[in-house]
Amino acid sequence: MLPDEPRPTADRSPEAGLPGCYRHPQTPTGVSCTRCERPICPHCMVAASVGFQCPECVGDGHAGARRATTRFGGALAADGGLVTRVLIGINVVVWVLAAYVLTPRLGQTWILLSTGSDLLGGPSGIADGPHQWYRLLTATFLHLEWWHVGMNMLVLFWLGPALEQALGRLRFLALYLVAGLGGSIFAFLVAGHEMKSLGASGAIFGLIGATIVMQLRDKGPLGPAMAFLVFNLIVTFSRPGIDWRAHIGGLLLGSLTAAGLMYAPRERRGLVQALTVVGALAVEAGMLLAGMALYGA
Structure with a gap:
Protein backbone atom coordinates (compact mmCIF):
# COMPACT_ATOMS: atom_id res chain seq x y z
CA MET A 1 0.00 0.00 0.00
CA ARG A 66 7.72 -14.59 29.72
CA ARG A 67 6.18 -14.72 33.18
CA ALA A 68 8.45 -13.40 35.91
CA THR A 69 9.38 -16.04 38.49
CA THR A 70 11.42 -16.38 41.64
CA ARG A 71 14.94 -17.81 41.54
CA PHE A 72 13.63 -21.37 41.74
CA GLY A 73 10.60 -21.08 39.49
CA GLY A 74 7.82 -19.95 41.82
CA ALA A 75 5.26 -17.29 40.96
CA LEU A 76 6.62 -13.86 41.79
CA ALA A 77 4.63 -12.05 44.50
CA ALA A 78 4.92 -8.53 45.82
CA ASP A 79 4.65 -9.81 49.40
CA GLY A 80 7.32 -12.48 49.83
CA GLY A 81 6.48 -13.33 53.43
CA LEU A 82 2.71 -13.90 53.35
CA VAL A 83 2.77 -17.69 53.83
CA THR A 84 5.30 -17.32 56.65
CA ARG A 85 3.02 -14.91 58.51
CA VAL A 86 -0.03 -17.11 57.92
CA LEU A 87 1.80 -20.14 59.35
CA ILE A 88 2.89 -18.10 62.37
CA GLY A 89 -0.69 -16.91 62.86
CA ILE A 90 -2.09 -20.47 62.71
CA ASN A 91 0.45 -21.74 65.22
CA VAL A 92 -0.23 -18.89 67.62
CA VAL A 93 -4.03 -19.28 67.35
CA VAL A 94 -3.80 -23.03 67.97
CA TRP A 95 -1.54 -22.40 70.97
CA VAL A 96 -4.04 -19.97 72.51
CA LEU A 97 -6.91 -22.41 71.93
CA ALA A 98 -5.02 -25.43 73.27
CA ALA A 99 -3.45 -23.71 76.27
CA TYR A 100 -6.29 -21.44 77.42
CA VAL A 101 -9.60 -22.13 75.68
CA LEU A 102 -10.05 -25.79 74.76
CA THR A 103 -7.90 -27.17 77.56
CA PRO A 104 -7.10 -30.08 77.67
CA ARG A 105 -9.33 -31.46 74.92
CA LEU A 106 -7.57 -29.92 71.91
CA GLY A 107 -4.15 -31.01 73.13
CA GLN A 108 -5.33 -34.56 73.72
CA THR A 109 -6.96 -34.71 70.29
CA TRP A 110 -4.13 -33.17 68.24
CA ILE A 111 -1.00 -34.48 69.96
CA LEU A 112 1.26 -36.99 68.19
CA LEU A 113 0.35 -40.05 70.26
CA SER A 114 1.10 -43.72 69.68
CA THR A 115 0.95 -46.90 71.77
CA GLY A 116 2.03 -50.15 70.13
CA SER A 117 -0.03 -53.34 70.05
CA ASP A 118 2.42 -55.10 72.41
CA LEU A 119 1.59 -52.71 75.28
CA LEU A 120 -1.51 -52.72 77.47
CA GLY A 121 -4.25 -50.69 75.81
CA GLY A 122 -2.53 -50.72 72.44
CA PRO A 123 -2.66 -50.10 69.65
CA SER A 124 -3.80 -46.49 70.09
CA GLY A 125 -3.11 -43.16 68.47
CA ILE A 126 -1.18 -43.39 65.20
CA ALA A 127 -0.66 -47.14 65.61
CA ASP A 128 -4.42 -47.64 65.76
CA GLY A 129 -4.85 -47.00 62.05
CA PRO A 130 -5.61 -44.43 59.35
CA HIS A 131 -8.40 -42.71 61.30
CA GLN A 132 -5.71 -41.45 63.70
CA TRP A 133 -3.11 -40.46 61.14
CA TYR A 134 -4.36 -36.85 61.11
CA ARG A 135 -2.25 -36.43 64.27
CA LEU A 136 0.87 -36.55 62.11
CA LEU A 137 -0.07 -33.12 60.75
CA THR A 138 -2.05 -31.53 63.57
CA ALA A 139 0.77 -32.13 66.05
CA THR A 140 3.04 -29.89 63.95
CA PHE A 141 0.76 -26.92 64.74
CA LEU A 142 0.24 -27.76 68.42
CA HIS A 143 2.09 -26.05 71.30
CA LEU A 144 1.13 -25.86 74.95
CA GLU A 145 3.91 -23.65 76.39
CA TRP A 146 4.57 -20.03 75.46
CA TRP A 147 8.33 -20.51 75.24
CA HIS A 148 7.88 -23.49 72.90
CA VAL A 149 5.68 -21.68 70.38
CA GLY A 150 7.75 -18.50 70.86
CA MET A 151 11.07 -20.10 69.96
CA ASN A 152 9.67 -22.01 66.98
CA MET A 153 7.87 -18.98 65.58
CA LEU A 154 10.91 -16.77 66.07
CA VAL A 155 12.99 -19.12 63.89
CA LEU A 156 10.15 -19.34 61.35
CA PHE A 157 9.97 -15.53 61.24
CA TRP A 158 13.73 -15.38 60.76
CA LEU A 159 14.20 -18.06 58.09
CA GLY A 160 10.80 -18.21 56.39
CA PRO A 161 10.69 -14.99 54.30
CA ALA A 162 14.04 -15.58 52.57
CA LEU A 163 13.06 -19.13 51.60
CA GLU A 164 9.57 -18.05 50.57
CA GLN A 165 10.94 -15.28 48.33
CA ALA A 166 13.38 -17.70 46.70
CA LEU A 167 10.96 -20.61 46.23
CA GLY A 168 7.61 -18.90 45.83
CA ARG A 169 4.59 -19.39 48.07
CA LEU A 170 3.43 -22.81 46.89
CA ARG A 171 6.86 -24.43 46.92
CA PHE A 172 7.68 -22.95 50.31
CA LEU A 173 4.43 -24.24 51.80
CA ALA A 174 5.09 -27.69 50.31
CA LEU A 175 8.58 -27.67 51.85
CA TYR A 176 7.23 -26.69 55.27
CA LEU A 177 4.51 -29.36 55.30
CA VAL A 178 6.75 -32.11 53.94
CA ALA A 179 9.36 -31.35 56.62
CA GLY A 180 6.74 -31.25 59.38
CA LEU A 181 5.19 -34.54 58.29
CA GLY A 182 8.64 -36.06 57.90
CA GLY A 183 9.47 -35.23 61.49
CA SER A 184 6.23 -36.73 62.80
CA ILE A 185 6.47 -39.90 60.72
CA PHE A 186 10.14 -40.48 61.54
CA ALA A 187 9.34 -40.08 65.23
CA PHE A 188 6.56 -42.67 64.89
CA LEU A 189 8.82 -45.07 62.99
CA VAL A 190 11.52 -44.92 65.66
CA ALA A 191 9.40 -44.79 68.83
CA GLY A 192 5.84 -45.64 67.88
CA HIS A 193 5.57 -48.31 70.56
CA GLU A 194 5.08 -45.56 73.17
CA MET A 195 5.36 -41.87 72.40
CA LYS A 196 3.87 -38.40 72.82
CA SER A 197 5.14 -35.46 70.84
CA LEU A 198 4.01 -32.03 69.66
CA GLY A 199 5.31 -28.85 68.10
CA ALA A 200 6.50 -27.37 64.81
CA SER A 201 10.14 -28.22 65.46
CA GLY A 202 10.30 -30.84 62.71
CA ALA A 203 9.20 -28.26 60.13
CA ILE A 204 11.56 -25.67 61.63
CA PHE A 205 14.54 -28.03 61.37
CA GLY A 206 13.48 -28.64 57.77
CA LEU A 207 13.75 -24.91 57.11
CA ILE A 208 17.19 -24.82 58.71
CA GLY A 209 18.28 -27.61 56.38
CA ALA A 210 16.72 -25.81 53.41
CA THR A 211 18.60 -22.62 54.31
CA ILE A 212 21.89 -24.54 54.25
CA VAL A 213 20.98 -26.07 50.87
CA MET A 214 20.17 -22.60 49.51
CA GLN A 215 23.52 -21.26 50.70
CA LEU A 216 25.28 -24.17 48.99
CA ARG A 217 23.28 -23.57 45.80
CA ASP A 218 24.08 -19.84 45.80
CA LYS A 219 27.66 -20.35 47.00
CA GLY A 220 26.90 -18.10 49.95
CA PRO A 221 28.41 -18.10 53.45
CA LEU A 222 27.66 -21.36 55.27
CA GLY A 223 29.06 -20.40 58.66
CA PRO A 224 26.00 -18.74 60.28
CA ALA A 225 23.51 -21.39 59.11
CA MET A 226 25.78 -24.29 60.11
CA ALA A 227 26.47 -22.72 63.51
CA PHE A 228 22.73 -22.28 64.07
CA LEU A 229 22.10 -25.92 63.14
CA VAL A 230 24.85 -27.19 65.44
CA PHE A 231 23.53 -25.07 68.31
CA ASN A 232 20.02 -26.45 67.89
CA LEU A 233 21.28 -30.03 67.65
CA ILE A 234 23.22 -29.55 70.90
CA VAL A 235 20.07 -28.27 72.60
CA THR A 236 18.07 -31.14 71.09
CA PHE A 237 20.30 -33.89 72.50
CA SER A 238 21.26 -32.21 75.79
CA ARG A 239 17.83 -31.35 77.22
CA PRO A 240 15.36 -33.96 78.41
CA GLY A 241 11.85 -34.03 77.02
CA ILE A 242 12.81 -32.92 73.49
CA ASP A 243 11.80 -35.29 70.70
CA TRP A 244 15.07 -35.55 68.78
CA ARG A 245 13.43 -37.96 66.33
CA ALA A 246 11.07 -35.28 65.01
CA HIS A 247 13.96 -32.83 64.68
CA ILE A 248 16.15 -35.26 62.73
CA GLY A 249 13.28 -36.44 60.55
CA GLY A 250 12.30 -32.88 59.67
CA LEU A 251 15.92 -31.94 58.99
CA LEU A 252 16.47 -34.88 56.62
CA LEU A 253 13.19 -34.60 54.69
CA GLY A 254 13.38 -30.81 54.53
CA SER A 255 16.97 -30.82 53.26
CA LEU A 256 16.31 -33.47 50.60
CA THR A 257 13.15 -31.73 49.41
CA ALA A 258 14.93 -28.38 49.26
CA ALA A 259 17.75 -29.93 47.23
CA GLY A 260 15.27 -31.21 44.66
CA LEU A 261 13.48 -27.86 44.48
CA MET A 262 16.62 -25.74 44.24
CA TYR A 263 18.86 -27.88 42.03
CA ALA A 264 16.16 -28.75 39.47
CA PRO A 265 17.40 -27.93 35.94
CA ARG A 266 15.76 -24.85 34.47
CA GLU A 267 14.49 -26.57 31.32
CA ARG A 268 12.61 -29.26 33.32
CA ARG A 269 12.22 -27.40 36.59
CA GLY A 270 8.47 -27.81 37.10
CA LEU A 271 8.54 -31.56 36.45
CA VAL A 272 11.58 -32.22 38.64
CA GLN A 273 10.19 -30.13 41.49
CA ALA A 274 6.82 -31.89 41.35
CA LEU A 275 8.53 -35.29 41.34
CA THR A 276 10.65 -34.16 44.29
CA VAL A 277 7.62 -33.38 46.43
CA VAL A 278 5.80 -36.55 45.33
CA GLY A 279 8.94 -38.59 46.01
CA ALA A 280 9.31 -37.11 49.50
CA LEU A 281 5.68 -37.91 50.27
CA ALA A 282 6.21 -41.45 48.95
CA VAL A 283 9.20 -41.91 51.28
CA GLU A 284 7.09 -40.67 54.19
CA ALA A 285 4.27 -43.05 53.24
CA GLY A 286 6.76 -45.90 53.20
CA MET A 287 8.03 -44.96 56.68
CA LEU A 288 4.47 -44.75 57.97
CA LEU A 289 3.58 -48.19 56.62
CA ALA A 290 6.79 -49.61 58.10
CA GLY A 291 5.85 -48.13 61.48
CA MET A 292 2.37 -49.63 61.24
CA ALA A 293 3.92 -53.04 60.53
CA LEU A 294 5.99 -52.68 63.72
CA TYR A 295 3.41 -51.25 66.10
CA GLY A 296 -0.05 -51.66 64.58
CA ALA A 297 -2.54 -54.46 65.13
Missing part, protein backbone atom coordinates in the same frame (compact mmCIF):
# COMPACT_ATOMS: atom_id res chain seq x y z
CA LEU A 2 1.39 3.39 -0.99
CA PRO A 3 1.74 6.04 1.73
CA ASP A 4 -0.93 8.33 0.20
CA GLU A 5 -3.53 5.62 -0.42
CA PRO A 6 -6.49 5.60 1.96
CA ARG A 7 -6.50 2.82 4.57
CA PRO A 8 -9.53 0.59 4.14
CA THR A 9 -9.98 -0.02 7.83
CA ALA A 10 -10.30 3.61 8.87
CA ASP A 11 -12.90 6.26 8.17
CA ARG A 12 -11.82 9.69 7.05
CA SER A 13 -12.89 12.76 8.95
CA PRO A 14 -14.27 15.27 6.47
CA GLU A 15 -13.33 18.16 8.72
CA ALA A 16 -9.64 17.28 9.16
CA GLY A 17 -8.96 15.14 6.08
CA LEU A 18 -7.25 12.60 8.38
CA PRO A 19 -8.15 8.97 9.02
CA GLY A 20 -10.35 8.29 12.04
CA CYS A 21 -9.18 6.23 14.98
CA TYR A 22 -9.97 2.56 14.47
CA ARG A 23 -11.79 2.55 17.82
CA HIS A 24 -13.28 6.05 17.56
CA PRO A 25 -13.92 6.64 13.82
CA GLN A 26 -15.17 10.22 14.38
CA THR A 27 -11.85 11.24 15.98
CA PRO A 28 -9.26 12.25 13.35
CA THR A 29 -5.65 11.31 14.00
CA GLY A 30 -2.34 11.37 12.23
CA VAL A 31 -0.75 8.70 14.45
CA SER A 32 -0.67 4.99 13.60
CA CYS A 33 0.22 1.95 15.69
CA THR A 34 3.86 1.00 15.09
CA ARG A 35 2.93 -2.71 14.98
CA CYS A 36 -0.35 -3.02 13.05
CA GLU A 37 -0.36 0.51 11.50
CA ARG A 38 -3.99 1.19 12.41
CA PRO A 39 -4.80 4.85 13.15
CA ILE A 40 -5.02 5.56 16.91
CA CYS A 41 -6.21 8.66 18.72
CA PRO A 42 -4.65 10.12 21.90
CA HIS A 43 -7.19 8.25 24.05
CA CYS A 44 -6.14 4.85 22.64
CA MET A 45 -2.41 5.20 22.03
CA VAL A 46 0.01 3.55 24.43
CA ALA A 47 3.60 4.79 24.54
CA ALA A 48 6.12 2.16 23.37
CA SER A 49 9.91 2.15 23.12
CA VAL A 50 9.52 3.47 19.56
CA GLY A 51 6.34 5.41 18.77
CA PHE A 52 2.90 4.36 19.99
CA GLN A 53 0.90 1.11 19.95
CA CYS A 54 -2.81 0.31 20.07
CA PRO A 55 -4.28 -1.46 23.13
CA GLU A 56 -4.69 -4.78 21.26
CA CYS A 57 -1.04 -4.93 20.22
CA VAL A 58 0.07 -4.04 23.73
CA GLY A 59 -2.11 -6.85 25.11
CA ASP A 60 -0.72 -9.33 22.58
CA GLY A 61 2.80 -8.34 23.52
CA HIS A 62 2.14 -8.87 27.22
CA ALA A 63 0.52 -12.24 26.55
CA GLY A 64 3.64 -13.44 24.76
CA ALA A 65 6.02 -12.12 27.41
Whole structure:
Protein backbone atom coordinates (compact mmCIF):
# COMPACT_ATOMS: atom_id res chain seq x y z
CA MET A 1 0.00 0.00 0.00
CA LEU A 2 1.39 3.39 -0.99
CA PRO A 3 1.74 6.04 1.73
CA ASP A 4 -0.93 8.33 0.20
CA GLU A 5 -3.53 5.62 -0.42
CA PRO A 6 -6.49 5.60 1.96
CA ARG A 7 -6.50 2.82 4.57
CA PRO A 8 -9.53 0.59 4.14
CA THR A 9 -9.98 -0.02 7.83
CA ALA A 10 -10.30 3.61 8.87
CA ASP A 11 -12.90 6.26 8.17
CA ARG A 12 -11.82 9.69 7.05
CA SER A 13 -12.89 12.76 8.95
CA PRO A 14 -14.27 15.27 6.47
CA GLU A 15 -13.33 18.16 8.72
CA ALA A 16 -9.64 17.28 9.16
CA GLY A 17 -8.96 15.14 6.08
CA LEU A 18 -7.25 12.60 8.38
CA PRO A 19 -8.15 8.97 9.02
CA GLY A 20 -10.35 8.29 12.04
CA CYS A 21 -9.18 6.23 14.98
CA TYR A 22 -9.97 2.56 14.47
CA ARG A 23 -11.79 2.55 17.82
CA HIS A 24 -13.28 6.05 17.56
CA PRO A 25 -13.92 6.64 13.82
CA GLN A 26 -15.17 10.22 14.38
CA THR A 27 -11.85 11.24 15.98
CA PRO A 28 -9.26 12.25 13.35
CA THR A 29 -5.65 11.31 14.00
CA GLY A 30 -2.34 11.37 12.23
CA VAL A 31 -0.75 8.70 14.45
CA SER A 32 -0.67 4.99 13.60
CA CYS A 33 0.22 1.95 15.69
CA THR A 34 3.86 1.00 15.09
CA ARG A 35 2.93 -2.71 14.98
CA CYS A 36 -0.35 -3.02 13.05
CA GLU A 37 -0.36 0.51 11.50
CA ARG A 38 -3.99 1.19 12.41
CA PRO A 39 -4.80 4.85 13.15
CA ILE A 40 -5.02 5.56 16.91
CA CYS A 41 -6.21 8.66 18.72
CA PRO A 42 -4.65 10.12 21.90
CA HIS A 43 -7.19 8.25 24.05
CA CYS A 44 -6.14 4.85 22.64
CA MET A 45 -2.41 5.20 22.03
CA VAL A 46 0.01 3.55 24.43
CA ALA A 47 3.60 4.79 24.54
CA ALA A 48 6.12 2.16 23.37
CA SER A 49 9.91 2.15 23.12
CA VAL A 50 9.52 3.47 19.56
CA GLY A 51 6.34 5.41 18.77
CA PHE A 52 2.90 4.36 19.99
CA GLN A 53 0.90 1.11 19.95
CA CYS A 54 -2.81 0.31 20.07
CA PRO A 55 -4.28 -1.46 23.13
CA GLU A 56 -4.69 -4.78 21.26
CA CYS A 57 -1.04 -4.93 20.22
CA VAL A 58 0.07 -4.04 23.73
CA GLY A 59 -2.11 -6.85 25.11
CA ASP A 60 -0.72 -9.33 22.58
CA GLY A 61 2.80 -8.34 23.52
CA HIS A 62 2.14 -8.87 27.22
CA ALA A 63 0.52 -12.24 26.55
CA GLY A 64 3.64 -13.44 24.76
CA ALA A 65 6.02 -12.12 27.41
CA ARG A 66 7.72 -14.59 29.72
CA ARG A 67 6.18 -14.72 33.18
CA ALA A 68 8.45 -13.40 35.91
CA THR A 69 9.38 -16.04 38.49
CA THR A 70 11.42 -16.38 41.64
CA ARG A 71 14.94 -17.81 41.54
CA PHE A 72 13.63 -21.37 41.74
CA GLY A 73 10.60 -21.08 39.49
CA GLY A 74 7.82 -19.95 41.82
CA ALA A 75 5.26 -17.29 40.96
CA LEU A 76 6.62 -13.86 41.79
CA ALA A 77 4.63 -12.05 44.50
CA ALA A 78 4.92 -8.53 45.82
CA ASP A 79 4.65 -9.81 49.40
CA GLY A 80 7.32 -12.48 49.83
CA GLY A 81 6.48 -13.33 53.43
CA LEU A 82 2.71 -13.90 53.35
CA VAL A 83 2.77 -17.69 53.83
CA THR A 84 5.30 -17.32 56.65
CA ARG A 85 3.02 -14.91 58.51
CA VAL A 86 -0.03 -17.11 57.92
CA LEU A 87 1.80 -20.14 59.35
CA ILE A 88 2.89 -18.10 62.37
CA GLY A 89 -0.69 -16.91 62.86
CA ILE A 90 -2.09 -20.47 62.71
CA ASN A 91 0.45 -21.74 65.22
CA VAL A 92 -0.23 -18.89 67.62
CA VAL A 93 -4.03 -19.28 67.35
CA VAL A 94 -3.80 -23.03 67.97
CA TRP A 95 -1.54 -22.40 70.97
CA VAL A 96 -4.04 -19.97 72.51
CA LEU A 97 -6.91 -22.41 71.93
CA ALA A 98 -5.02 -25.43 73.27
CA ALA A 99 -3.45 -23.71 76.27
CA TYR A 100 -6.29 -21.44 77.42
CA VAL A 101 -9.60 -22.13 75.68
CA LEU A 102 -10.05 -25.79 74.76
CA THR A 103 -7.90 -27.17 77.56
CA PRO A 104 -7.10 -30.08 77.67
CA ARG A 105 -9.33 -31.46 74.92
CA LEU A 106 -7.57 -29.92 71.91
CA GLY A 107 -4.15 -31.01 73.13
CA GLN A 108 -5.33 -34.56 73.72
CA THR A 109 -6.96 -34.71 70.29
CA TRP A 110 -4.13 -33.17 68.24
CA ILE A 111 -1.00 -34.48 69.96
CA LEU A 112 1.26 -36.99 68.19
CA LEU A 113 0.35 -40.05 70.26
CA SER A 114 1.10 -43.72 69.68
CA THR A 115 0.95 -46.90 71.77
CA GLY A 116 2.03 -50.15 70.13
CA SER A 117 -0.03 -53.34 70.05
CA ASP A 118 2.42 -55.10 72.41
CA LEU A 119 1.59 -52.71 75.28
CA LEU A 120 -1.51 -52.72 77.47
CA GLY A 121 -4.25 -50.69 75.81
CA GLY A 122 -2.53 -50.72 72.44
CA PRO A 123 -2.66 -50.10 69.65
CA SER A 124 -3.80 -46.49 70.09
CA GLY A 125 -3.11 -43.16 68.47
CA ILE A 126 -1.18 -43.39 65.20
CA ALA A 127 -0.66 -47.14 65.61
CA ASP A 128 -4.42 -47.64 65.76
CA GLY A 129 -4.85 -47.00 62.05
CA PRO A 130 -5.61 -44.43 59.35
CA HIS A 131 -8.40 -42.71 61.30
CA GLN A 132 -5.71 -41.45 63.70
CA TRP A 133 -3.11 -40.46 61.14
CA TYR A 134 -4.36 -36.85 61.11
CA ARG A 135 -2.25 -36.43 64.27
CA LEU A 136 0.87 -36.55 62.11
CA LEU A 137 -0.07 -33.12 60.75
CA THR A 138 -2.05 -31.53 63.57
CA ALA A 139 0.77 -32.13 66.05
CA THR A 140 3.04 -29.89 63.95
CA PHE A 141 0.76 -26.92 64.74
CA LEU A 142 0.24 -27.76 68.42
CA HIS A 143 2.09 -26.05 71.30
CA LEU A 144 1.13 -25.86 74.95
CA GLU A 145 3.91 -23.65 76.39
CA TRP A 146 4.57 -20.03 75.46
CA TRP A 147 8.33 -20.51 75.24
CA HIS A 148 7.88 -23.49 72.90
CA VAL A 149 5.68 -21.68 70.38
CA GLY A 150 7.75 -18.50 70.86
CA MET A 151 11.07 -20.10 69.96
CA ASN A 152 9.67 -22.01 66.98
CA MET A 153 7.87 -18.98 65.58
CA LEU A 154 10.91 -16.77 66.07
CA VAL A 155 12.99 -19.12 63.89
CA LEU A 156 10.15 -19.34 61.35
CA PHE A 157 9.97 -15.53 61.24
CA TRP A 158 13.73 -15.38 60.76
CA LEU A 159 14.20 -18.06 58.09
CA GLY A 160 10.80 -18.21 56.39
CA PRO A 161 10.69 -14.99 54.30
CA ALA A 162 14.04 -15.58 52.57
CA LEU A 163 13.06 -19.13 51.60
CA GLU A 164 9.57 -18.05 50.57
CA GLN A 165 10.94 -15.28 48.33
CA ALA A 166 13.38 -17.70 46.70
CA LEU A 167 10.96 -20.61 46.23
CA GLY A 168 7.61 -18.90 45.83
CA ARG A 169 4.59 -19.39 48.07
CA LEU A 170 3.43 -22.81 46.89
CA ARG A 171 6.86 -24.43 46.92
CA PHE A 172 7.68 -22.95 50.31
CA LEU A 173 4.43 -24.24 51.80
CA ALA A 174 5.09 -27.69 50.31
CA LEU A 175 8.58 -27.67 51.85
CA TYR A 176 7.23 -26.69 55.27
CA LEU A 177 4.51 -29.36 55.30
CA VAL A 178 6.75 -32.11 53.94
CA ALA A 179 9.36 -31.35 56.62
CA GLY A 180 6.74 -31.25 59.38
CA LEU A 181 5.19 -34.54 58.29
CA GLY A 182 8.64 -36.06 57.90
CA GLY A 183 9.47 -35.23 61.49
CA SER A 184 6.23 -36.73 62.80
CA ILE A 185 6.47 -39.90 60.72
CA PHE A 186 10.14 -40.48 61.54
CA ALA A 187 9.34 -40.08 65.23
CA PHE A 188 6.56 -42.67 64.89
CA LEU A 189 8.82 -45.07 62.99
CA VAL A 190 11.52 -44.92 65.66
CA ALA A 191 9.40 -44.79 68.83
CA GLY A 192 5.84 -45.64 67.88
CA HIS A 193 5.57 -48.31 70.56
CA GLU A 194 5.08 -45.56 73.17
CA MET A 195 5.36 -41.87 72.40
CA LYS A 196 3.87 -38.40 72.82
CA SER A 197 5.14 -35.46 70.84
CA LEU A 198 4.01 -32.03 69.66
CA GLY A 199 5.31 -28.85 68.10
CA ALA A 200 6.50 -27.37 64.81
CA SER A 201 10.14 -28.22 65.46
CA GLY A 202 10.30 -30.84 62.71
CA ALA A 203 9.20 -28.26 60.13
CA ILE A 204 11.56 -25.67 61.63
CA PHE A 205 14.54 -28.03 61.37
CA GLY A 206 13.48 -28.64 57.77
CA LEU A 207 13.75 -24.91 57.11
CA ILE A 208 17.19 -24.82 58.71
CA GLY A 209 18.28 -27.61 56.38
CA ALA A 210 16.72 -25.81 53.41
CA THR A 211 18.60 -22.62 54.31
CA ILE A 212 21.89 -24.54 54.25
CA VAL A 213 20.98 -26.07 50.87
CA MET A 214 20.17 -22.60 49.51
CA GLN A 215 23.52 -21.26 50.70
CA LEU A 216 25.28 -24.17 48.99
CA ARG A 217 23.28 -23.57 45.80
CA ASP A 218 24.08 -19.84 45.80
CA LYS A 219 27.66 -20.35 47.00
CA GLY A 220 26.90 -18.10 49.95
CA PRO A 221 28.41 -18.10 53.45
CA LEU A 222 27.66 -21.36 55.27
CA GLY A 223 29.06 -20.40 58.66
CA PRO A 224 26.00 -18.74 60.28
CA ALA A 225 23.51 -21.39 59.11
CA MET A 226 25.78 -24.29 60.11
CA ALA A 227 26.47 -22.72 63.51
CA PHE A 228 22.73 -22.28 64.07
CA LEU A 229 22.10 -25.92 63.14
CA VAL A 230 24.85 -27.19 65.44
CA PHE A 231 23.53 -25.07 68.31
CA ASN A 232 20.02 -26.45 67.89
CA LEU A 233 21.28 -30.03 67.65
CA ILE A 234 23.22 -29.55 70.90
CA VAL A 235 20.07 -28.27 72.60
CA THR A 236 18.07 -31.14 71.09
CA PHE A 237 20.30 -33.89 72.50
CA SER A 238 21.26 -32.21 75.79
CA ARG A 239 17.83 -31.35 77.22
CA PRO A 240 15.36 -33.96 78.41
CA GLY A 241 11.85 -34.03 77.02
CA ILE A 242 12.81 -32.92 73.49
CA ASP A 243 11.80 -35.29 70.70
CA TRP A 244 15.07 -35.55 68.78
CA ARG A 245 13.43 -37.96 66.33
CA ALA A 246 11.07 -35.28 65.01
CA HIS A 247 13.96 -32.83 64.68
CA ILE A 248 16.15 -35.26 62.73
CA GLY A 249 13.28 -36.44 60.55
CA GLY A 250 12.30 -32.88 59.67
CA LEU A 251 15.92 -31.94 58.99
CA LEU A 252 16.47 -34.88 56.62
CA LEU A 253 13.19 -34.60 54.69
CA GLY A 254 13.38 -30.81 54.53
CA SER A 255 16.97 -30.82 53.26
CA LEU A 256 16.31 -33.47 50.60
CA THR A 257 13.15 -31.73 49.41
CA ALA A 258 14.93 -28.38 49.26
CA ALA A 259 17.75 -29.93 47.23
CA GLY A 260 15.27 -31.21 44.66
CA LEU A 261 13.48 -27.86 44.48
CA MET A 262 16.62 -25.74 44.24
CA TYR A 263 18.86 -27.88 42.03
CA ALA A 264 16.16 -28.75 39.47
CA PRO A 265 17.40 -27.93 35.94
CA ARG A 266 15.76 -24.85 34.47
CA GLU A 267 14.49 -26.57 31.32
CA ARG A 268 12.61 -29.26 33.32
CA ARG A 269 12.22 -27.40 36.59
CA GLY A 270 8.47 -27.81 37.10
CA LEU A 271 8.54 -31.56 36.45
CA VAL A 272 11.58 -32.22 38.64
CA GLN A 273 10.19 -30.13 41.49
CA ALA A 274 6.82 -31.89 41.35
CA LEU A 275 8.53 -35.29 41.34
CA THR A 276 10.65 -34.16 44.29
CA VAL A 277 7.62 -33.38 46.43
CA VAL A 278 5.80 -36.55 45.33
CA GLY A 279 8.94 -38.59 46.01
CA ALA A 280 9.31 -37.11 49.50
CA LEU A 281 5.68 -37.91 50.27
CA ALA A 282 6.21 -41.45 48.95
CA VAL A 283 9.20 -41.91 51.28
CA GLU A 284 7.09 -40.67 54.19
CA ALA A 285 4.27 -43.05 53.24
CA GLY A 286 6.76 -45.90 53.20
CA MET A 287 8.03 -44.96 56.68
CA LEU A 288 4.47 -44.75 57.97
CA LEU A 289 3.58 -48.19 56.62
CA ALA A 290 6.79 -49.61 58.10
CA GLY A 291 5.85 -48.13 61.48
CA MET A 292 2.37 -49.63 61.24
CA ALA A 293 3.92 -53.04 60.53
CA LEU A 294 5.99 -52.68 63.72
CA TYR A 295 3.41 -51.25 66.10
CA GLY A 296 -0.05 -51.66 64.58
CA ALA A 297 -2.54 -54.46 65.13
